[in-house]
Amino acid sequence: MELKLSVDRLSQLSRAVLIFCKANGIEFEKVKIEFTKKHTRTPEFAEINPMQKVPAIVHGDFKLFESHAILIYLASAFPGVADHWYPADVHKRAKIHSVLDWHHSNLRVVQIIVSYSFDTDESCVFGYIFNSAIAIERGLPLNLQAAAKEEKLLSESLAKIESYWLQGDGPFLLGNEKPSIIDLSLVCEVMQPEAADESEHERILSPHKRILKWIEDTKNATTPYFDEIHSIMPLAREKIKELKVQASKP
Amino acid sequence: MELKLSVDRLSQLSRAVLIFCKANGIEFEKVKIEFTKKHTRTPEFAEINPMQKVPAIVHGDFKLFESHAILIYLASAFPGVADHWYPADVHKRAKIHSVLDWHHSNLRVVQIIVSYSFDTDESCVFGYIFNSAIAIERGLPLNLQAAAKEEKLLSESLAKIESYWLQGDGPFLLGNEKPSIIDLSLVCEVMQPEAADESEHERILSPHKRILKWIEDTKNATTPYFDEIHSIMPLAREKIKELKVQASKP
Structure with missing residues (x-):
């Protein structure tokens, strides 16, 4: 199932998600969003995040925004992620x-x-x-x-x-x-x-x-x-x- | 294991935790905190929440603050809570x-x-x-x-x-x-x-x-x-x- 990350590296929250994926060997396609060029205001982006903020992800047909929720989801949905990132306890x-x-x-x-x-x-x-x-x-x-x-x-x-x-x-x-x-x-x-x-x-x-x-x-x-x-x-x-x-x- | 809730009903976050416990039949002891009387600034309260805010809980020897984290914890740690409150999916x-x-x-x-x-x-x-x-x-x-x-x-x-x-x-x-x-x-x-x-x-x-x-x-x-x-x-x-x-x- 394909994972697409809509991110802008100027956003600290986007950077956290990018580093997490790379450090855990999670494959993804990066969708480059530049909020200074108002990419977050387009109708296409509103389909992914109506709140017009980065980061946002699409995983198969599942859409999610808010960086903390994304980090928890990635740590839970990808079985290769070590427990210390988001402990089950x-x-x-x-x-x-x-x-x-x-x-x-x-x-x-x-x-x-x-x-x-x-x-x-x-x-x-x-x-x-x-x-x-x-x-x-x-x-x-x-x-x-x-x-x-x-x-x-x-x-x-x-x-x-x-x-x-x-x-x-x-x-x-x-x-x-x-x-x-x-x-x-x-x-x-x-x-x-x-x-x-x-x-x-x-x-x-x-x-x-x-x-x-x-x-x-x-x-x-x-x-x-x-x-x-x-x-x-x-x-x-x-x-x-x-x-x-x-x-x-x- | 005893559950103690340090709450002030003037705080909307405290009210959410109180209603959640009652609606789910979770037994607790209420520790009445009045932030207008600066109860959150006492050394005793700092032992529970050094950030000096309500709500905060003590469950056995486990301490926790931040209302969202508390709601998730209660829904996860008490097996009687129905799945719809915090779905496992x-x-x-x-x-x-x-x-x-x-x-x-x-x-x-x-x-x-x-x-x-x-x-x-x-x-x-x-x-x-x-x-x-x-x-x-x-x-x-x-x-x-x-x-x-x-x-x-x-x-x-x-x-x-x-x-x-x-x-x-x-x-x-x-x-x-x-x-x-x-x-x-x-x-x-x-x-x-x-x-x-x-x-x-x-x-x-x-x-x-x-x-x-x-x-x-x-x-x-x-x-x-x-x-x-x-x-x-x-x-x-x-x-x-x-x-x-x-x-x-x-």
Whole structure:
């Protein structure tokens, strides 16, 4: 049964799904969607996801959207996926769901607040750092106060990941010895500001040594696919640089 | 094994968990938490949920928070729960997860944006309608523009539920013949503004006939527990009325 992934590598949620498939040897056809070119607004895409967001999948005649739901489905429907990605044990699985829910109302909410502020439905915008770039692109006033608040929210989420979700002996979330879908999903989210500005991303992450180690461990566990899929980052930065240059011209 | 539910009926997420347990004959001990009295900030509660939110559960020595994760856990760990609440079929289950995720970034985000605006971590505040009451309580300026925007977001979410999630022959979400955890979770959310103002709630919901029918069908499917748990609503409204009277005094 053929699996088609409608994805845009600029979206952290798309990247998590792509890396998961590659790391687990799941064959798929990639349907390249560029949300900046409004591909998500076409009638063809609405057939796959009427909510007009990436990622979305078609597996045979089964359609699904929302990245967490997709990761769980892929881990459940493809028998080759090792148990550690989405454990069958009811208690371990419950903890995975708890982290996925927490992700929605913490790390992800930073992005959602930005998209809300800018009246956009692109919830993979880059928050805090990208705030100014988005404003420039749309001809909107900069809101440095909002950017500072968003950065504060992000830093608080990072601190909670360090002090709570990364407790325990293992290198991964929930103290696990091996990675699960929550590591991929949250690490891809934490990587997102790098698409806007490397040095700013470094500045925000540098106080969080445990987060930095977790990112490295997740990269290593999904080598070479993590870097392969994140090779979009320099292109994203180029685009933002261009916007900044344009905006600085009188 | 004893099940303890730490809940506050003012929280729509707590109500969904309470109704689920009662409708499925799951025995539990209720631990009454009042977030307005800062019970979620005590060291005792932090032992159960370090994120300081309700609902949270303790089952034997297993602790869990995040309402969606709790509903899934209860449906999975208690063998008496009928399959329709959280189907074992991988495709049906995937669709349930998709709705739960959508809930986070749509209906729930209205509440989260309000709590963000007011710098509170009580994400069960009442949005749009309650906006003014919260502002009064905290001595903050009213933000009618924000309230209007929040109401627009809510109405858009309701329209999407009607036009997409309630498609199909059955009376419940995903066109199901019988209710599932998503019906309980989303209906409790949609009921929340009633805790602030009955007539405003009616005004917002009245254009959405399909939503009104779905609320009734979900109530009927969980009778008498739905009304029993929602009997908190008049108390919430009394509190808000008092605040409004206080604020109108010179």
